[in-house]
Amino acid sequence: MVAGWEWDETLFAGTAAHYRRGRLPYAPGLADALAEALRLDGRGRLLDVGCGPGVLALTLAHLFDEVVGVDPDPEMIAEARREAAGGAAAGKARWVRVRAEELPAGLGRFTVATFGQSFHWMDRELVAATTRDMLWPGGALVHISDLKTETLSVDGLPRPAVPGAAIEELIRHYLGPVRRAGRGVLPQGTPGGEAAVLARAGFSGPRRHVVPGGQPLERTADDVVAGVFSMSFSAPHLFGARRDAFEADLRRLLREASASGRFSERRPSTEVFVWGKDSPPR
Numbered sequence: 001m002v003a004g005w006e007w008d009e010t011l012f013a014g015t016a017a018h019y020r021r022g023r024l025p026y027a028p029g030l031a032d033a034l035a036e037a038l039r040l041d042g043r044g045r046l047l048d049v050g051c052g053p054g055v056l057a058l059t060l061a062h063l064f065d066e067v068v069g070v071d072p073d074p075e076m077i078a079e080a081r082r083e084a085a086g087g088a089a090a091g092k093a094r095w096v097r098v099r100a101e102e103l104p105a106g107l108g109r110f111t112v113a114t115f116g117q118s119f120h121w122m123d124r125e126l127v128a129a130t131t132r133d134m135l136w137p138g139g140a141l142v143h144i145s146d147l148k149t150e151t152l153s154v155d156g157l158p159r160p161a162v163p164g165a166a167i168e169e170l171i172r173h174y175l176g177p178v179r180r181a182g183r184g185v186l187p188q189g190t191p192g193g194e195a196a197v198l199a200r201a202g203f204s205g206p207r208r209h210v211v212p213g214g215q216p217l218e219r220t221a222d223d224v225v226a227g228v229f230s231m232s233f234s235a236p237h238l239f240g241a242r243r244d245a246f247e248a249d250l251r252r253l254l255r256e257a258s259a260s261g262r263f264s265e266r267r268p269s270t271e272v273f274v275w276g277k278d279s280p281p282r
Contacts, residue, residue, distance in 0.1 A: 002186060002188065002190070002191055004184075005181060005184045005185070005186055006184065007099075007121060007122075007182065008182040008183045008184070009072065009073070009182075010182045010183055010235075010237060011073075011121065011181060011182040011232050011235075012052075012073050012075075012076065012232055012235060013073070013075070013235055013236075013237050014075070014229070014235050014236035014237050015075075015229060015230045015231070015232070015235050015236070016052070016053055016073065016075035016076045016078070016079045017075070017079070018225075018226040018227070018229040018230040018236075019052060019053050019055070019076075019079070019226075019230045020053055020055060020079070020083070021222070021223055021226040021227075021230075022223060022224075022225070022226030022227030022228070022229065022230035023055070023227060023230050024146075024217070024227075024265065024267060024268055025055075025267060026055075026056070026059065026116075026144070026146075026211070026270045027211040027212060027213040027215075027267060027268065027269050027270040028211075028215065028267075029211050029212075030059065030060075030144075030211050030270050030272070031059055031060055031062070031063060033209055033211045033272065034060065034063070034142065034272065035063050037207065037209055037272070037274055038112060038140055038142075038274065040063040040064070040111075040112075041063075042062065042063060042064065042065070043064070043065050043111075044064050044065060044110075044111030044112065044136075045064060045065060045066045045067075045068065045108070045109070045110045045111050045112075046060060046061070046063070046064040046066070046067045046068070046110065046111065046112050046113075046114065047068050047070070047107065047110040047112070047113040047114070047131075047134065048060075048067065048068070048069045048070070048113075048114045048116065049070055049100050049103075049113060049114065049115050049118060049119075049122075049127070049131065050070070050071055050100060050115060050116070050118025050119070050121065050122070051069030051070060051071045051076070051080060051095070051116075051118075052071060052073075052076045052079075052080070052116070052118070053076050053079035053080050053083060054069055054079070054080030054081075054083050054084060054093070054095070055116070056114055056116035056144065057069040057080070057089075057093065057114075058080075058083060058084060058087070058089055058093070060114070061088070061089035061092060061093060062088065062089070064092070064111070064112075065092060066092050066093075066094070067089060067092055067093045067094070068093075068094045068095075068096060068107055068110070069093065069094070069095050069096070070095075070096045070097075070098050070100065070103070070105070070107075071095075071097065071098075072097065072098065072099040072100075073097075074097055077095045077096070077097045080093075080095045081095050100118075100122045100123075100127045100130075101122065101123050101126055101127060103127070103130045103131070103134065104130060104133070104134050107134070108134075109134055109135065109136050109139075110134055110135055110136065110139060111135070111136055111139050111140075112135075112139060112140050112141075112142060113131045113134065113135060113139070113140075113141045113142070114141075114142045114144060115141070115142070115143050115144065116144045116145070117144065117145045117146070119143060119194055120190040120191055120192075120194075121190070124191075124194070124197045125197060125200070125201070128141075128197055128198050128200075128201035128203070129201045129202075131201075132201050132202055132203060132277055135277040136277075137277065137278060138276075138277065138278060139276075139277045140274050140275060140276055140277065141198065141203055141274075141275040141277070142272060142273070142274050142275070143194055143198075143206075143272070143273040143275070144270060144271070144272050144273075145270070145271055146268040146269070146270060146271070147210060147213070147268060147269035147270065147271040148271075150213075150268065150269055152213070152214060152265075152266040152268065153266075154216075154264045154265065154266060157216050157264035157266075158218075158264060159218060159219075159258065159260070159262045159263050159264035160257055160258045160263055160264065161263065161264060161265070162219065162224055162257075162263045162265055163253060163254070163257040166253055166257070167224075167228060167250065167253065170246070170249060170250060170253060171228070171233070171234050174239060174242060174246050175233075175234070175238055175239070179233050180232075180233050180234075180235075180238050181232055181233060182232070186233075194273070195273075198275050202277075203275035203276060203277065204275065204276040204277075204278060205273070205274060205275040205276050206273040206274055206275045207273070207274040208271070208272070208273055208274075209271075209272040209273075209274070210269055210270070210271055210272070211269060211270040211272065212269050213266065213267040213268045213269035213270065214266050214267065214269065215266065215267045216264060216265075216266055216267075217264070217265045217266065217267055218262055218263070218264060219262070219263045219264070219265050220261060220262055220263075221251060221254045221255070221258075221261040221262075221263075224254055224263060225247065225250060225251065225254075228250060
């Protein structure tokens with residue numbers, strides 16, 4: 001992870017209840033794209049590392065016999081269990097509270113391991129090597145994230161855009177100019193360079209796929225507030241006794257941006273990198 005910063009259990013404290021409503025969804029067609037790229041046929045085992053409330057694991061569950069989601073946050077694990085209960089994945093999904101650094105944790109071996117916008121929070125060298133050992137021969141590690149390089153315009157959509165820059169400024173007003181992360185700060189943000197880490201761990205590839213987004217979404221003010229509180233850098237606990245004041249100011253800002261309390265956004269594209277296990281360690 002980043003020099004001078006250490007993970008702690010408050011990183012996503014209080015965000016789980018807001019995550020599913022607040023976060024923009026992955027691009028439609030993600031499951032189909034992975035099924036084609038990995039020739040998935042409903043068999044095998046999926047390990048979703050840093051699963052959060054189970055969004056990615058449940059999206060892909062129909063492609064496997066068994067799905068195991070791991071996350072260190074107890075609220076995230078509880079949300080994943082609630083979401084899975086009674087659904088099609090109820091009999092095949094398992095949720096384990098454990099840090100990625102504590103794997104393999106007796107979980108066995110897997111066909112595919114996914115990291116949905118979670119790898120940057122981990123001891124990446126350790127987790128990459130451990131994950132490779134947990135994959136069956138022919139297995140794959142899949143790194144999934146929003147496509148960061150695209151610009152999505154809301155021109156032509158019926159509602160005003162979410163005032164993202166103004167929201168960021170409000171967060172800075174309350175929490176200061178340096179990005180917060182748990183009990184620490186990340187002045188330079190989270191690290192990149194996943195490709196070098198995974199190559200050093202002995203993975204081959206990657207094969208890159210982009211699942212196109214751009215589909216229009218309508219968002220309410222409640223959705224936008226949930227999105228803010230779903231983020232590590234604006235998690236509810238970071239505001240302390242000023243949380244209610246922050247939310248009141250945030251909602252005032254949103255009313256000024258849209259009298260109806262409704263906004264237009266576009267679903268981001270999803271970028272997928274598929275790394276193969278079958279390359280000799282370096």
